[in-house]
Amino acid sequence: MRAEDILPDDVDTGEFASTVIRKGTVAAFLANAATFSDPGAASAARAIAEHHILEAVPALRALGLFDVMEVRDPNLRHWIADWTGVGRSEG
Structure with a gap:
């Protein structure tokens, strides 16, 4: 399958x-x-990125992205899980 x-x-x-x-x-x-994940990113840029990441999570979940891929950056992975529950282990 191709993007188009x-x-x-x-x-x-x-x-x-x-x-x-x-x-x-x-x-x-x-x-x-x-x-x-950029340690040199300005705090304002990081705050905007965080906002947009949280906005995107429902769409990424609907696409099934988190069913087949894991966020590699542990800080980002845990941050997303803390805010959305995505990536949390169940059981």
């Missing part, structure tokens, strides 16, 4: 698991994760 099989070039959003998701959501999450 999911969302053609002329389509900017799709509905997955009853959630409307914009094209670019995963790329934006990765950019914000890089800012979050």
